[in-house]
Amino acid sequence: xxxxxxxxxxxxxxxxxxxxSQVLNADIDAMARRLQREDFADFDKECRGRLREIAIKxxxxxxxxxxxxxxxxxxxxRAKERxxxxxxxxxxxxxxxxxxxxxxxxxxxxxxxxxxxxxLLTSETSMPEDLLEAFASxxxxxxxxxxxxxxxxxRLCELRQExxxxxxxxxxxxxxxxxxxxxxxxxxxxxxxxxxLGSLARMPASRIQVMGxxxxxxxxxxxxxxxxxxxxxxQHPLVRGSHPNIxxxxxxxxxxxxxxxxxxxxxxxxxxxxxxxxxxxxxGELQTAAQPRxx
Amino acid sequence: MxxxxxxxxxxxxxxxxxxxxxxxxxxxxTFDGYRLWNPRRSKLAALLMKxxxxxxxxxxxxLYLGAASGTTVSHLADIVSLxxxxxxxxxxxxxLVRLSERVENIIPLISDAAQPDYGPVxxxxxxxxQDIAQPRQAEIAVKNAELFLKxxxxxxxxxxxxxxxxxxxxxxxxxxxxxxxxELFDIESxxxxxxxxxxxxxxxxxxx
Ligand SMILES: C[S@@+](CC[C@H](N)C(=O)[O-])C[C@H]1O[C@@H](n2cnc3c(N)ncnc32)[C@H](O)[C@@H]1O
Numbered sequence: 001x002x003x004x005x006x007x008x009x010x011x012x013x014x015x016x017x018x019x020x021s022q023v024l025n026a027d028i029d030a031m032a033r034r035l036q037r038e039d040f041a042d043f044d045k046e047c048r049g050r051l052r053e054i055a056i057k058x059x060x061x062x063x064x065x066x067x068x069x070x071x072x073x074x075x076x077x078r079a080k081e082r083x084x085x086x087x088x089x090x091x092x093x094x095x096x097x098x099x100x101x102x103x104x105x106x107x108x109x110x111x112x113x114x115x116x117x118x119x120l121l122t123s124e125t126s127m128p129e130d131l132l133e134a135f136a137s138x139x140x141x142x143x144x145x146x147x148x149x150x151x152x153x154x155r156l157c158e159l160r161q162e163x164x165x166x167x168x169x170x171x172x173x174x175x176x177x178x179x180x181x182x183x184x185x186x187x188x189x190x191x192x193x194x195x196x197l198g199s200l201a202r203m204p205a206s207r208i209q210v211m212g213x214x215x216x217x218x219x220x221x222x223x224x225x226x227x228x229x230x231x232x233x234x235q236h237p238l239v240r241g242s243h244p245n246i247x248x249x250x251x252x253x254x255x256x257x258x259x260x261x262x263x264x265x266x267x268x269x270x271x272x273x274x275x276x277x278x279x280x281x282x283x284g285e286l287q288t289a290a291q292p293r294x295x
Numbered sequence: 296m297x298x299x300x301x302x303x304x305x306x307x308x309x310x311x312x313x314x315x316x317x318x319x320x321x322x323x324x325t326f327d328g329y330r331l332w333n334p335r336r337s338k339l340a341a342l343l344m345k346x347x348x349x350x351x352x353x354x355x356x357x358l359y360l361g362a363a364s365g366t367t368v369s370h371l372a373d374i375v376s377l378x379x380x381x382x383x384x385x386x387x388x389x390x391l392v393r394l395s396e397r398v399e400n401i402i403p404l405i406s407d408a409a410q411p412d413y414g415p416v417x418x419x420x421x422x423x424x425q426d427i428a429q430p431r432q433a434e435i436a437v438k439n440a441e442l443f444l445k446x447x448x449x450x451x452x453x454x455x456x457x458x459x460x461x462x463x464x465x466x467x468x469x470x471x472x473x474x475x476x477x478e479l480f481d482i483e484s485x486x487x488x489x490x491x492x493x494x495x496x497x498x499x500x501x502x503x
Pocket of ligand 1: 362365367429
């Protein structure tokens with residue numbers, strides 16, 4: 001006796017004969033919904049080879065041609081649902097938020113450039129931060145249009161702050177280990193670069209280490225300087241804060257741990273706080289060892 | 296232009312360019328009802344250009360793992376009777392679904408081939424085709440063959456050496472992968488895909 005659950009219903013077979021069945025109407029929505037809800041066990045090849053025949057016998061469909069066209073309609077519907085949910089997954093949201101931050105940074109950058117050019121004509125300072133401060137303390141001293149610009153910039157800065165907080169929140173629940181190890185924003189950037197937490201979890205550490213230098217990365221901080229040439233990982237304080245001689249080594253250690261963190265997050269989400277302290281310890285050793293060379 | 300049939304039924308050579316019959320589906324050039332099939336854009340086309348013996352036939356049902364946007368799948372559907380096309384990346388899957396809406400004999404499955412949840416859906420297939428560029432791909436091929444491939448059915452497995460091991464020589468990687476596949480399959484032939492693809496090979500195998 002074999003009990004099989006197929007896309008068109010539950011079938012009971014005994015000595016190759018159908019002895020019981022519970023099949024669905026050829027209703028595409030209902031069939032697609034059932035596939036989404038129920039658990040299905042694998043069944044043996046013999047039954048698998050008879051799916052068309054059984055569906056026709058049970059009058060779910062009247063021909064092989066109809067078998068294919070009904071199944072295809074259901075799976076197209078199902079595929080569309082899956083694609084929509086995939087884009088609503090937390091990591092898809094994180095990727096969108098990161099893209100949002102990059103857009104904001106670019107806008108802030110452009111507006112600030114414009115503003116500082118303007119202000120060069122009227123005031124001594126040209127640093128954007130100082131400019132914004134000058135505006136805040138004596139707004140009336142500036143032209144109304146320049147004030148509007150300054151206002152837009154600070155609103156964008158607020159929006160950036162809000163977006164960053166949203167990312168932190170999402171990252172804490174979606175990727176706790178990656179967040180602890182790399183920081184929420186850097187972690188989010190790694191996820192975005194990889195195209196999702198799942199892809200990051202499948203990546204070897206060597207790939208993670210060199211994963212793209214994002215053009216917009218912290219552009220607002222690095223005003224006027226060229227975008228970083230190194231991979232995203234180089235933005236990590238442990239790497240940036242170390243002597244150039246050992247940065248490569250530290251990046252490698254970090255990438256290896258990040259690979260582990262991503263896997264833990266993807267497969268279990270349990271938090272392992274010791275990951276960060278392990279890296280810090282290794283980095284500490286390297287820094288002490290590198291000391292004589294640097295002095 | 297001289298049109299000659301390729302030794303695989305459903306495939307043609309227009310002068311020296313590979314083609315299948317049908318309307319353009321992804322912006323490929325067409326000629327008189329034939330769709331040109333670029334061996335630099337499709338590994339299966341590259342394999343056919345290399346005169347490999349590829350076990351394809353008109354009545355076949357194929358399970359295709361790693362369909363991406365469906366470039367190869369769209370030509371394969373011109374050759375065989377039905378293609379179950381598995382792809383898990385949502386962005387490319389969108390194109391695949393659009394393609395399936397236009398082509399009657401493609402069934403899209405948005406799933407992870409490593410954890411096949413299409414058990415209640417996919418029937419027994421004649422050919423397992425895999426192009427997923429993954430370190431664990433041999434394992435994934437074996438798992439899917441165990442569930443869905445007909446006894447003595449064929450498999451065509453694409454190996455991209457660099458996705459499996461960047462440090463090893465491609466030939467070493469092929470050997471290792473072939474060995475893993477050998478646990479379930481009889482290996483019939485291995486073809487490198489040069490000059491169309493660097494460091495790629497195709498393994499033709501058969502379920503023991
Ligand atoms: C090299 S591309 C395939 C190109 C395609 N075969 C063609 O010729 O048009 C590899 C595809 O496999 C997909 N892939 C990788 N691992 C997968 C898995 N476990 N399940 C489903 N799809 C996977 C990737 O998302 C990617 O789209």
